[in-house]
Amino acid sequence: xxxxxxxxxxxxxxxxxxxxxxxxxxxxxxxxxxxxxxxxxxxxxxxxxxxxxxxxxxxxxxxxxxxxxxxxxxxxxxxxxxxxxxxxxxxxxxxxxxxxxxxxxxxxxxxxxxxxxxxxxxxxxxxxxxxxxxxxxxxxxxxxxxxxxxxxxxxxxxxxxxxxxxxxxxxxxxxxxxxxxxxxxxxxxxxxxxxxxxxxxxx
Amino acid sequence: xxxxxxxxxxxxxxxxxxxxxxxxxxxxxxxxxxxxxxxxxxxxxxxxxxxxxxxxxxxxxxxxxxxxxxxxxxxxxxxxxxxxxxxxxxxxxxxxxxxxxxxxxxxxxxxxxxxxxxxxxxxxxxxxxxxxxxxxxxxxxxxxxxxxxxxxxxxxxxxxxxxxxxxxxxxxxxxxxxxxxxxxxxxxxxxxxxxxxxxxxxxxxxxxxxxxxxxxxxxxxxxxxxxxxxxxxxxxxxxxxxxxxxxxxxxxxxxxxxxxxxxxxxxxxxxxxxxxxxxxxxxxxxxxxxxxxxxxxxxxxxxxxxxxxxxxxxxxxxxxxxxxxxxxxxxxxxxxxxxxxxxxxxxxxxxxxxxxxxxxxxxxxxxxxxxxxxxxxxxxxxxxxxxxxxxxxxxxxxxxxxxxxxxxxxxxxxxxxxxxxxxxxxxxxxxxxxxxxxxxxxxxxxxxxxxxxxxxxxxxxxxxxxxxxxxxxxxxxxxxxxxxxxxxxxxxxxxxxxxxxxxxxxxxxxxxxxxxxxxxxxxxxxxxxx
Numbered sequence: 001x002x003x004x005x006x007x008x009x010x011x012x013x014x015x016x017x018x019x020x021x022x023x024x025x026x027x028x029x030x031x032x033x034x035x036x037x038x039x040x041x042x043x044x045x046x047x048x049x050x051x052x053x054x055x056x057x058x059x060x061x062x063x064x065x066x067x068x069x070x071x072x073x074x075x076x077x078x079x080x081x082x083x084x085x086x087x088x089x090x091x092x093x094x095x096x097x098x099x100x101x102x103x104x105x106x107x108x109x110x111x112x113x114x115x116x117x118x119x120x121x122x123x124x125x126x127x128x129x130x131x132x133x134x135x136x137x138x139x140x141x142x143x144x145x146x147x148x149x150x151x152x153x154x155x156x157x158x159x160x161x162x163x164x165x166x167x168x169x170x171x172x173x174x175x176x177x178x179x180x181x182x183x184x185x186x187x188x189x190x191x192x193x194x195x196x197x198x199x200x201x202x203x
Numbered sequence: 204x205x206x207x208x209x210x211x212x213x214x215x216x217x218x219x220x221x222x223x224x225x226x227x228x229x230x231x232x233x234x235x236x237x238x239x240x241x242x243x244x245x246x247x248x249x250x251x252x253x254x255x256x257x258x259x260x261x262x263x264x265x266x267x268x269x270x271x272x273x274x275x276x277x278x279x280x281x282x283x284x285x286x287x288x289x290x291x292x293x294x295x296x297x298x299x300x301x302x303x304x305x306x307x308x309x310x311x312x313x314x315x316x317x318x319x320x321x322x323x324x325x326x327x328x329x330x331x332x333x334x335x336x337x338x339x340x341x342x343x344x345x346x347x348x349x350x351x352x353x354x355x356x357x358x359x360x361x362x363x364x365x366x367x368x369x370x371x372x373x374x375x376x377x378x379x380x381x382x383x384x385x386x387x388x389x390x391x392x393x394x395x396x397x398x399x400x401x402x403x404x405x406x407x408x409x410x411x412x413x414x415x416x417x418x419x420x421x422x423x424x425x426x427x428x429x430x431x432x433x434x435x436x437x438x439x440x441x442x443x444x445x446x447x448x449x450x451x452x453x454x455x456x457x458x459x460x461x462x463x464x465x466x467x468x469x470x471x472x473x474x475x476x477x478x479x480x481x482x483x484x485x486x487x488x489x490x491x492x493x494x495x496x497x498x499x500x501x502x503x504x505x506x507x508x509x510x511x512x513x514x515x516x517x518x519x520x521x522x523x524x525x526x527x528x529x530x531x532x533x534x535x536x537x538x539x540x541x542x543x544x545x546x547x548x549x550x551x552x553x554x555x556x557x558x559x560x561x562x563x564x565x566x567x568x569x570x571x572x573x574x575x576x577x578x579x580x581x582x583x584x585x586x587x588x589x590x591x592x593x594x595x596x597x598x599x600x601x602x603x604x605x606x607x608x609x610x611x612x613x614x615x616x617x618x619x620x621x622x623x624x625x626x627x628x629x630x631x632x633x634x635x636x637x638x639x640x641x642x643x644x645x646x647x648x649x650x651x652x653x654x655x656x657x658x659x660x661x662x663x664x665x666x667x668x669x670x671x672x673x674x675x676x677x678x679x680x681x682x683x684x685x686x687x688x689x690x691x692x693x694x695x696x697x698x699x700x701x702x703x704x705x706x707x708x709x710x711x712x713x714x715x716x717x718x719x720x721x722x723x724x725x726x727x728x729x730x731x732x733x
Contacts, residue, residue, distance in 0.1 A: 014316050017387050021417055025379060028418050032425025032455060036440060037450045090444070091359075131443050138517045188444035 011114040053105045068146055075109035079179075082106075083170065086184040088118050094122040094191040095156065100160040100163070108142075108172040116149070117187065120156035127190040129153050131166075132183060139181045231326070234318035235723060236303045239325050241620070243300030244613075246328055248689070250292030250605075253336065255682055257285040262644075262678035264661050265671050278661035280339070280346035286350030287367070290467065291374045292332050294601065297609045298470040299324075299381045302409045304620065307318045307386060308714035308721065309403045310517065311394025316387035324380035330375035330476045338363035338370075349659060351456060352427065354441040354449045358434055365434065368427045375420045382416035386407055394713070396732035400494070402485060403712045407494050408473030411501045415462045415469075418505075423459040426452060448517050457508035465504045468568075468600060469497055471608030472539060479543055481709040482558035483550025489542040496542075497536035501534050513581050514588045522581045529579040533572065540569055555707075556630035560611030563638045571599025571651050576651065589659070592652025598645045607637070610688065617692065618706045622720040623699030629691050636684035642675025 083104045088095035101114040120126060130150040136138040145151075149164035158161060170181065204648060224232060230242060261281050265272050273281065303321065307314055313320045337558040343361030346352070357364060389410045393402070402410075427439040430452070439445025441452045487493065505533075509517065509525045515672045543565050552558070572594040578584050610633075617625050647670040656667045663671065705715040713732075717725050 013391050014387050017390060018317075018383065021383050021386060024417055027422050027423060029421035032422040032458075033429075034450065035422075035425075035455050035458070036429075039448070039454060043448070111413065129444065133443075136514055138518055 021045070067089070075107050076092040076170060077107045078109065079176070080105050081108055081115075081170055081174065081178070082180045083112075084180065085114050085120040085181060086181045087115070087118075087187070088184065089187045091124065093187055094129055095120055095126070095128060095187055097187055107172065108170045108174050111146070111167065111169055112126050114166045114168070114183075116166070117161060118154070118156065118164055118187070119135070120159055125155060125157050127153050127155050128187045129190050130185045132185055132188050136178060139170075139174060139178050142174040143181065143183070144169045144171055150185065154187075205405055210516055211432075211538040218384045219662070221716050224301045234314075234322050236315045236318070236321065236725065237565070237620075237721070237725075239315075240300045240303030240305075242325050243296045243303055243328075246325075246332070246645065246690070247293045247295075247297035248305070250288055252334060252685070252689070254285050254288035254293055255685060257281045257288070259682045261285060262675040265663070266640070266675040267672065268663055268668050270597040270662055272660060274641075276347060276659045277344065279349075279659060280345040281605050282659050283347050283349055284339070284345050287371075288332075288335065288345075289601070290350065290463075291371065292328075294380060294467050294605050294609070295374075296604075298409075298412075298467070298730050299378075299385075301405075301470060301609070301612055301616075302385050302413075304330060305616065305714065306388055306406055306409060306467060307392070308619075308717065308725065309406050309712050310389060310392065311713050311732065312388060312392035312728050313724060313726050313729075315334055316382050316392055317412065320380050321384050323677070324377045324384065327373050327377040327380075331370045331377065334370040335364055338366050341366065351453075352430065353445070353456075354430065354433065354452050355508070356411040357430055358442065359662070365431065368431045368434075372424060375424050378416050379420045379484055381490055382413035384422070385413040386417070389413075394726070394732050400491065401732060403473075404476040404490065404497075405470070407471035408469045408476075408497055410496050412466050412469045415466050415501055415504070419459040419462040419466075422455060423463075426455040426459065443560050444570060450512075453512050457511045458505075460511065461508040462501070462504040464597075464600070465500055467605045469501065471564070472497065474608045474615075475543065475564050475714065477541075478561040478611055479546050479565075481615070481707050481711075482561075483547050483552050484709040485546055487542070488545035488548075489538070492538055495544055496538040497604055499535040500532060503528065503535070507532065510584070513584045526579055526581050526608055530576060533576055536572055540565065540572075550577050554627070555614075555635055556627060557611045557615035559605050559631065559634045559638075560614065563634070564608050564611060566608070567599055567603030567638075567641070571596060571604055571702070573588065574599060587652055589657055590652035591656045591658055594658050595645050595648035595652060598648070600638040600643070601628050603638075603641055603733070607641075611638070613692065615707070616714075617695050618702030619714055619717075619719050619721065620694050624702050625699065629694075630686065633684060633687045633691060636687070637681065640677050640681035640684055644674050644676075644681050646676075647671075648673050 009161065016073055085099035085101055085105060087099045089097050091094045096119040098117045099114070100117050104112055104114060117130075131151050132145075132148075134143050145166060145168045146168040147165070149166065154162070154164065232240060233239060233242075260273070261278070264271055264278055264281075274694045303315065341361065341363050343363055345363050346357070346360060346367045348356035348360065352367075355643055380384060382662075388404070389406055399407075429438070432438040433440050433442055433447070439447040441447045442448065473556075476487055476493060507525055507529045509521060510529045513522060513525070547562075554562075574592065578587060578593065614630055617623075651667055651670050651674075654667065656663055702719040704718055706719070707715070713730060714721065714729065
C-alpha cells in the first residue's frame with residue numbers, strides 16, 4: 001500500500017537517473033573510439049609505436065623532400081650506434097626476404113645504405129608493400145629515411161629477385177642511452193590495385 | 204537448454220504464487236528480483252562447471268610433457284574459452300545474481316528499479332553463452348588467441364571469432380543493463396532512514412562496481428567493434444599493413460580490462476565484509492575507511508592499465524608511472540585487509556563454512572595481492588610476462604579471491620534463500636578440500652613461472668614435469684570437490700532443517716528480519732532504518 005504512495009516520486013527520479021547513466025554510457029563508448037585518434041597523435045609526438053619519420057605518410061614526396069629542407073646534421077663521432085636489419089614476409093605473400101646488410105655500426109649523422117634481397121617464389125606477378133617498424137620506439141623519431149623501397153609498392157615478376165636499397169641517417173639528436181636500433185620490415189601482399197590505392201590514401 | 208533443466212530442479216521447490224505462471228514460463232517471464240537472482244546464480248554455476256571441465260582437460264594435457272590428448276590448436280581453444288567463460292559466464296553473472304537477491308533485501312526495497320530490464324538482462328545471458336559454447340562446433344573450432352582477443356592473431360581465425368564478438372557484445376549489453384538497474388535501485392529505493400553511509404558494505408561495493416561497469420563495458424564494446432570491422436569491413440584500426448597498430452588494441456582492451464578485474468573482486472570484498480563481522484560477532488572495523496578504500500581502488504583502476512603491457516616497448520617514464528600507480532593500489536587494498544583482521548581481533552569467532560571460506564579469502568587473496576605487487580615491478584614483470592607466475596597470480600585473486608568469496612556468500616545466504624540449513628559437515632569438507640586442492644594446484648605454478656615456463660602452451664620442457672604433475676593432481680581434486688558443492692546446494696534447495704529468520708546470531712542486516720525464505724514480494728512496506 002505504501003508502495004503506491006511512494007511510487008510516483010521514485011519513478012520520475014528513476015527516469016532522470018537513467019538518462020544520466022545512458023549519457024555516461026554513450027560518452028564511454030565515444031571515448032573508446034576517441035582513443036584511436038588520441039593514440040595516433042600521442043604516437044606522432046612521442047614516436048612510441050616505432051613508425052619512422054613521425055609521419056606515417058612518409059611515403060613518396062613527403063619522405064624524400066624532408067631531408068632536402070632539413071639541413072644536413074653534423075656527425076657525432078663521439079659514439080657508435082649499431083643498426084640491425086630484419087626482413088620478414090607476412091602470411092599470404094609467397095616471397096622471400098633477406099637482409100643483405102644484417103647490421104651496421106655507425107656514427108649518428110652519417111649517411112648509410114642497407115640492402116635487402118627479395119625473391120618471388122611463385123609463378124605470378126605480385127605487388128607487395130613493406131611496412132617498417134623501429135625499436136626501441138623512441139628511436140623512430142630520429143631515424144630518417146632519405147630513400148626507401150618502402151616508399152612505394154614493389155612489383156616482382158614470377159621468380160624475380162630484386163635488391164632493394166634503403167638510404168638513411170640516424171640523427172645526432174638520438175637519445176644517448178640508445179646504442180642499438182632494430183629496423184624491421186614486414187612485406188604485406190597488396191590484394192588488388194584498388195584496395196592498395198585506398199590503403200595509401202588512408203595513410 | 205542446459206539452464207532450463209537446471210531451473211526445473213528448483214522450480215518444484217519454490218513457493219507457488221497463484222497469480223504467477225507455472226513451470227518454464229514462470230522463469231522466462233519473471234520480473235521478480237529473487238527469481239532473477241536465482242536464475243543468474245544457476246546460470247553461473249552451470250558455466251562454472253563447463254569452464255571448469257575445460258580446465259580439467261587443460262590439466263590432463265599438462266599432466267606430463269609431450270602431446271597427449273590435444274593438438275596445440277585445440278589446447279589453445281581450451282585455455283581461451285576457459286578464461287572467457289569463467290570471467291563473463293561464471294564470476295560476473297554470479298556476482299550480479301548476488302546483487303539481485305541481496306541488494307533489494309539489504310536496503311529494504313520491494314524489488315529492483317527496472318524489473319523488466321532485469322528480466323531482459325538475464326535472458327540475454329543464455330543466448331550469449333550458447334553462442335560462445337557453440338563456437339567449439341563451427342569450422343576451425345573456437346577462438347584460440349587467448350581471452351584477451353589480441354590482434355593480429357584474432358584477425359586470422361574463422362567464423363568462431365565473429366560469433367565470439369557477437370557473444371561478448373551481448374554479454375556486455377547485459378552487464379550494462381544490470382549495472383543501470385543496480386545503480387538506480389541503490390540510489391533511489393533505499394528504505395527511509397537508510398543513508399548512503401548506513402548501507403551494508405556489500406551494497407556499497409556493488410554501487411561502485413556498477414559505476415565501473417557503466418564506464419568500461421562500452422570501451423570493451425568499442426574494442427571488439429573495431430575488431431569486427433577490421434575483420435569484415437576493411438577498416439585498419441589494428442592492421443599494420445593498412446596503417447593501423449595492433450598495440451593500440453591492447454591499450455583500449457586493458458583500459459576496460461583492468462577495471463574489469465576490480466569489477467570481479469569488489470563485490471567479493473563486499474561479501475566477505477558482511478560475513479566476517481557476523482561470525483566474529485563484532486561490527487565491521489573501520490566502515491568509513493572501507494567505503495573510501497573501495498572508491499579509491501575503483502578510481503585508481505583507470506590509470507594502471509598499461510602494467511599489462513610493460514613488454515610492448517614503452518618509454519621509461521611510462522613504465523615508471525604505471526609501476527608506481529599500480530603499487531599505489533596496494534594502499535587501499537592494505538587498508539581493507541587491515542580492517543578485516545581488526546574485525547576479527549578479539550571477536551567471538553565461530554568457524555561455520557561461510558566464515559571458513561571468508562578467512563581463506565583474506566589469506567589467499569592477500570597472497571595473490573603480493574604476487575601482484577611483484578608483477579608490478581617493471582624489471583621483474585619483463586622476466587615474468589606470460590609465464591605461469593602470472594597464471595598463479597590471477598588464480599589466487601580470481602579463484603581464491605572472487606570464486607571462494609562467492610562460495611562463502613552462497614553458504615551464508617542459502618538458509619535465507621531456501622529456508623533450509625545446508626549440510627554443515629559436508630560444507631566444511633567442501634571447504635577444506637577446496638582450499639587444500641586449490642593450493643596444490645596453483646602454488647607450484649609460482650615456481651614454474653619463476654623457472655620460466657610460458658603460459659598457453661600444451662607441451663613443456665622436461666624440468667617442469669614434476670610441478671606440473673602436482674598441479675594436475677591438485678586440479679583434478681579441486682574439480683571433483685566442486686561436485687560436492689553442487690550436491691550440497693541441491694540438497695539444501697530440496698530440504699533440510701528449517702533455517703528460521705536469522706540462523707546466524709551475529710547477522711544484523713535487513714534481510715534477516717524477513718522469514719526464510721523471504722516472501723515472494725518482500726518489503727512491500729518499507730522498513731524504517733534508525
